[in-house]
Amino acid sequence: MLYQILTGQISPTELVALLIALVFGISVHEFAHAAAATWLGDPLPGRQGRLTLAPAAHLDVMGSLMFLIGGFGWGKPVQYNPYALRASPRTGPAIVAAAGPISNIILAMLVAVVVRVLMLGLGIDLFGWVLTPEIARVLFGLLVGIVYYNLILSFFNLIPVFPLDGFSILQGLLPPALADAFESTRQYGFLILIVLLFAGSSILSPILYRPVEALLRLLIFAGT
Numbered sequence: 001m002l003y004q005i006l007t008g009q010i011s012p013t014e015l016v017a018l019l020i021a022l023v024f025g026i027s028v029h030e031f032a033h034a035a036a037a038t039w040l041g042d043p044l045p046g047r048q049g050r051l052t053l054a055p056a057a058h059l060d061v062m063g064s065l066m067f068l069i070g071g072f073g074w075g076k077p078v079q080y081n082p083y084a085l086r087a088s089p090r091t092g093p094a095i096v097a098a099a100g101p102i103s104n105i106i107l108a109m110l111v112a113v114v115v116r117v118l119m120l121g122l123g124i125d126l127f128g129w130v131l132t133p134e135i136a137r138v139l140f141g142l143l144v145g146i147v148y149y150n151l152i153l154s155f156f157n158l159i160p161v162f163p164l165d166g167f168s169i170l171q172g173l174l175p176p177a178l179a180d181a182f183e184s185t186r187q188y189g190f191l192i193l194i195v196l197l198f199a200g201s202s203i204l205s206p207i208l209y210r211p212v213e214a215l216l217r218l219l220i221f222a223g224t
Contacts, residue, residue, distance in 0.1 A: 017145025026075035030058035032103035037080035094172020104154035112219035162189030
C-alpha cells in the first residue's frame with residue numbers, strides 16, 4: 001500500500017477514500033467496542049472517554065501506519081473488565097470483539113446504498129447545484145473506496161490472531177478445552193501479524209482480499 005502511494009499507483013480519489021475510511025472506519029469500529037462493553041454493564045469505556053465517535057479518542061499510531069503500509073490496520077484498543085460484563089468471561093469479550101467488525105460492515109452497507117442511488121443516474125440537487133456526471137464519477141469512486149476499506153478493516157480484524165478481534169471471537173465460540181489451548185497462541189500474535197504483512201497477497205488474498213471483493217460486488221453491483 002505505501003509503495004502504491006509513493007509511486008502514484010493510487011489515485012487521489014482512492015487516497016482520500018483510504019484516509020476517510022481510516023479516520024471514520026476505525027472511529028466507528030472502536031466506538032462499537034465501547035458501546036457493546038457499556039451495554040453489557042461495564043462503565044470503564046465511558047469513564048475513559050471511549051463512548052464517542054471523535055477520531056482522536058480511537059486512532060492508534062501503529063494501527064494507522066499499518067493501514068497505510070499494508071492496507072489494513074486497527075485502532076486504539078478499548079479497555080474493559082470482562083468480569084464486569086453481564087455475560088461469561090468468554091462470551092462477553094466475544095460479543096464486545098464482534099461489535100467492531102460488525103459496525104464496519106454496517107457502515108459499508110449504508111455507504112453502498114448511497115453508491116447504488118448514484119448508479120441510478122438520477123440528477124441529484126445537492127445544496128442548490130446539480131450533481132453532474134463528472135462529479136458523480138468522482139463521488140462514486142470515493143464512496144466505493146470507503147465501502148472497500150471498511151470491509152478490509154472488518155475482515156482483517158476477524159482473523160483469529162491476537163490482538164485482532166477474531167481471536168476473542170473464536171475463543172468465545174470454542175469449547176472450553178479448545179479455547180484454553182487456543183489461548184497459548186496469544187504470545188505469538190504480533191509475530192504472526194508481521195508474517196502476514198510481509199507474506200502479502202500469497203496468504204492474505206484467499207482469507208482477506210477475495211472475500212472482501214466478493215462482498216463489495218454483492219453490495220454495489222448485485223441486481224444491476
